[in-house]
Amino acid sequence: xxxxxxxxxxxxxxxxxxxxMTSGAKAESVVLxxxxxxxxxxxxxxxxxxxxxxxxxxxxxxGSADACCDGRTPIAGRYAEVDNAIAFTPAFGFDPGQDYVxxxxxxxxxxxxxxxxxxxxxxxxxxxxxxxFPSGDTLPENVLRFYIHFSAPMKPHVAFEYIKLxxxxxxxxxxxxxxxxxxxxxxxxxxxxxxxxxxxxxxNVATNVELGPALxxxxxxxxxxxxxxxxxxxxxxxxxxxxxxxVGAPLRVRPDVENWEVTSPCAxxxxxxYIMFDRPFDRHLLSQEVRVTNESGRDIDGAFIVxxxxxxxxxxxxxxxxxxxxxxxxxxxLEDVAANNFRDLLDxxxxxxxxxxxxxxxxxxxxxxx
Amino acid sequence: xxxxANYTISLSAALMIGTSTxxxxxxxxxxxxxxxxxxxxxxxxxxNYNGAIYAFEVPAEAGPEQIAAxxxxxxxxxxxELLGVGASALELNDMATHPxxxxxxxxxxxxxxxxxxxxxxxxxxxxxxxxxxxxxxxFQKQELMEFPEGETTFKPRGSGNSVPLPRDLAKxxxxxxxxxxxxxxxxxxxxxxxxxxxxxxxxxxxxxxxPFDGAQGITNVEMYHITHDQYxxxxxxxxxxxxxxxxxxxxxxxxxxxxIVLVPLEDIQDGAKIAANTIMDYGNxxxxxxxxxxxxxxxxxxxxxxxxxxxxxxVAGLQGAKVVDHNDFERGGKLDLHPVMPYGPVGExxxxxxxxxxxxxxxxxxxxxxxxxLYTGALNLDTNPVFFPNRIHNMRxxxxxxxxxxxxxxxxxx
Numbered sequence: 001x002x003x004x005x006x007x008x009x010x011x012x013x014x015x016x017x018x019x020x021m022t023s024g025a026k027a028e029s030v031v032l033x034x035x036x037x038x039x040x041x042x043x044x045x046x047x048x049x050x051x052x053x054x055x056x057x058x059x060x061x062x063g064s065a066d067a068c069c070d071g072r073t074p075i076a077g078r079y080a081e082v083d084n085a086i087a088f089t090p091a092f093g094f095d096p097g098q099d100y101v102x103x104x105x106x107x108x109x110x111x112x113x114x115x116x117x118x119x120x121x122x123x124x125x126x127x128x129x130x131x132x133f134p135s136g137d138t139l140p141e142n143v144l145r146f147y148i149h150f151s152a153p154m155k156p157h158v159a160f161e162y163i164k165l166x167x168x169x170x171x172x173x174x175x176x177x178x179x180x181x182x183x184x185x186x187x188x189x190x191x192x193x194x195x196x197x198x199x200x201x202x203x204n205v206a207t208n209v210e211l212g213p214a215l216x217x218x219x220x221x222x223x224x225x226x227x228x229x230x231x232x233x234x235x236x237x238x239x240x241x242x243x244x245x246x247v248g249a250p251l252r253v254r255p256d257v258e259n260w261e262v263t264s265p266c267a268x269x270x271x272x273x274y275i276m277f278d279r280p281f282d283r284h285l286l287s288q289e290v291r292v293t294n295e296s297g298r299d300i301d302g303a304f305i306v307x308x309x310x311x312x313x314x315x316x317x318x319x320x321x322x323x324x325x326x327x328x329x330x331x332x333x334l335e336d337v338a339a340n341n342f343r344d345l346l347d348x349x350x351x352x353x354x355x356x357x358x359x360x361x362x363x364x365x366x367x368x369x370x
Numbered sequence: 371x372x373x374x375a376n377y378t379i380s381l382s383a384a385l386m387i388g389t390s391t392x393x394x395x396x397x398x399x400x401x402x403x404x405x406x407x408x409x410x411x412x413x414x415x416x417x418n419y420n421g422a423i424y425a426f427e428v429p430a431e432a433g434p435e436q437i438a439a440x441x442x443x444x445x446x447x448x449x450x451e452l453l454g455v456g457a458s459a460l461e462l463n464d465m466a467t468h469p470x471x472x473x474x475x476x477x478x479x480x481x482x483x484x485x486x487x488x489x490x491x492x493x494x495x496x497x498x499x500x501x502x503x504x505x506x507x508x509f510q511k512q513e514l515m516e517f518p519e520g521e522t523t524f525k526p527r528g529s530g531n532s533v534p535l536p537r538d539l540a541k542x543x544x545x546x547x548x549x550x551x552x553x554x555x556x557x558x559x560x561x562x563x564x565x566x567x568x569x570x571x572x573x574x575x576x577x578x579x580x581p582f583d584g585a586q587g588i589t590n591v592e593m594y595h596i597t598h599d600q601y602x603x604x605x606x607x608x609x610x611x612x613x614x615x616x617x618x619x620x621x622x623x624x625x626x627x628x629x630i631v632l633v634p635l636e637d638i639q640d641g642a643k644i645a646a647n648t649i650m651d652y653g654n655x656x657x658x659x660x661x662x663x664x665x666x667x668x669x670x671x672x673x674x675x676x677x678x679x680x681x682x683x684x685v686a687g688l689q690g691a692k693v694v695d696h697n698d699f700e701r702g703g704k705l706d707l708h709p710v711m712p713y714g715p716v717g718e719x720x721x722x723x724x725x726x727x728x729x730x731x732x733x734x735x736x737x738x739x740x741x742x743x744l745y746t747g748a749l750n751l752d753t754n755p756v757f758f759p760n761r762i763h764n765m766r767x768x769x770x771x772x773x774x775x776x777x778x779x780x781x782x783x784x
Binding site: 073074 | 448449450451452453454455456480482483487489499500501503
């Protein structure tokens with residue numbers, strides 16, 4: 001309580017003084033709150049005193065100044081009156097981001113409307129693209145999913161006004177992306193999932209036949225996010241960003257851990273386990289769908305790092321390696337960047353149903369001696 | 371004017387703000403839920419978060435002798451504006467009438483950017499809406515024993531065998547503790563509180579002396595539920611009233627889907643596990659309020675429900691009512707169209723225009739209701755005479771035709 005009082009005191013002192021000094025004795029403008037707990041202050045004219053009901057001279061409403069304020073209920077709060085200022089503090093403070101309008105008496109006696117807003121106390125983060133996955137420079141012709149990461153929550157429902165797939169000459173392919181009614185955001189709206197229209201990827205599907213694949217092997221493309229996209233809080237706009245990549249051969253066989261290369265770690269050390277893939281995998285599934293276990297299948301505690309281009313994984317155990325053997329256990333749901341998993345190809349074509357991809361890789365722990 | 375003078379003045383303004391918010395005792399209420407007034411104007415507020423009942427002395431001057439019908443459109447929006455938020459950031463939790471002033475008190479939750487806060491709103495009979503300054507009222511606080519933990523949530527279920535839809539799953543986000551203080555009834559110096567208690571969430575009745583002296587008891591209540599054909603010990607009493615039945619004061623208590631039971635007050639003893647006396651079941655749905663009122667020279671109970679018409683139950687019908695259990699029925703659930711339903715002295719379903727979310731009796735003969743209008747979706751605070759059908763004039767009927775001639779229509783019958 002003491003601290004609050006001091007805060008308000010110093011706030012009022014500085015602001016009223018400043019307001020009156022800058023506008024002279026004819027101060028008529030309200031002194032707006034700068035933070036949630038500040039009051040709004042109406043300096044009064046010399047010789048004028050607060051009326052018996054200060055709400056006649058100063059009221060605050062939620063919402064915009066349009067059509068204010070007939071039929072609207074003013075915010076409840078406390079008035080403090082002195083002979084040349086009225087201070088109003090809302091019962092629940094001011095909420096950052098909320099639109100308010102003050103109705104304040106001018107020195108001429110009429111009422112003016114002053115719209116205002118409190119900015120958030122947290123410093124807004126400038127919106128920018130931080131990462132795009134897959135991050136490799138060469139992507140398979142049938143790459144399905146891109147993850148675009150932002151530094152700040154972004155304004156929704158406008159993504160495809162800004163996200164474009166261009167060929168090397170800069171021409172935009174307007175049918176490249178799958179458009180859903182809802183954009184595919186994570187919970188805090190800092191990661192957007194964008195899909196190349198699967199109809200353009202799956203062989204023999206109508207759009208694939210009519211328009212051809214969106215990406216062609218051997219060509220260069222640019223995934224561009226154009227500048228100007230507003231952040232969700234409206235405080236910044238995205239600078240443009242583009243990712244240039246070359247298209248390589250499509251991934252038309254199922255992934256299989258037998259095609260991975262793994263280094264054997266040394267027993268009794270916390271040396272990292274390096275796993276090299278034969279292809280890039282989905283960045284977010286990689287961090288969920290791969291486990292390292294001991295011989296009996298019990299998870300070994302440790303940390304994963306996804307390597308560059310999502311073509312490798314590094315696992316460092318929390319405790320030194322023990323036992324003779326470890327297992328890398330992969331969920332069959334893990335997908336490569338073309339959304340082929342260990343059970344089936346995305347377009348179900350040419351998959352050998354008698355062959356089951358392995359999802360468990362057994363590694364000997366080396367005895368490296370001293 | 372010198373700069374120094376301005377500093378002095380501003381400092382005194384600040385001191386005024388500071389002292390005006392100082393309360394003598396710390397007011398730490400976190401949630402304003404169930405409301406109940408004692409006859410002297412003490413307002414009991416149930417706090418489901420702190421696990422406590424607060425009793426505020428609310429001084430008041432006598433209200434008007436005759437309560438006029440009134441309507442405040444969009445009461446939720448007006449309260450939200452008063453609290454400085456948008457209408458979607460407000461929850462209306464309960465409503466009660468001050469017995470002296472006839473002012474209407476509404477408990478609400480203000481949903482802020484980072485925290486929800488409780489508030490009590492007063493609506494006078496002049497339709498003035500204001501925030502009650504709880505810090506200016508003297509109060510007592512009674513913490514509740516065996517208050518349940520706040521982590522366990524409802525188990526969502528789908529309709530029949532179908533998987534739960536998003537709306538059903540949302541139930542899984544709601545803490546069972548929200549059922550800990552469902553309704554409160556003040557009777558002869560004691561506060562009766564219905565809700566779930568203990569960390570296994572048993573349906574309970576609490577009995578607390580007022581003024582609070584720390585004395586409180588808790589009783590677990592089981593009852594036979596006719597429509598569900600089972601004994602239930604978890605789902606709590608939703609709404610209740612104390613009435614003189616069979617020569618002794620008894621709680622008349624309404625449960626979800628919708629049995630009504632009697633519990634003699636003498637049975638509500640600390641530590642007891644009791645079986646309530648099931649006497650009726652008026653059909654599925656969730657009861658909201660139970661309001662005793664006088665009509666046709668007798669006491670009636672007006673029971674609102676979130677999914678069916680309100681029911682008017684004459685208390686006379688509860689005298690000598692047959693108490694039933696599972697031996698009185700064939701096995702199996704009783705759906706709405708089952709021949710045995712509705713069972714017992716259920717009274718009559720009556721017409722009430724719109725769906726009442728909260729209701730309270732004002733004066734002797736008026737009902738105030740926060741009512742959802744079907745056609746506009748608005749939440750309005752309407753005060754109307756206790757009369758059924760209620761607001762029949764809002765229907766579009768024969769009487770509304772300009773050509774309608776009452777005398778002619780009677781003459782036809784001669």
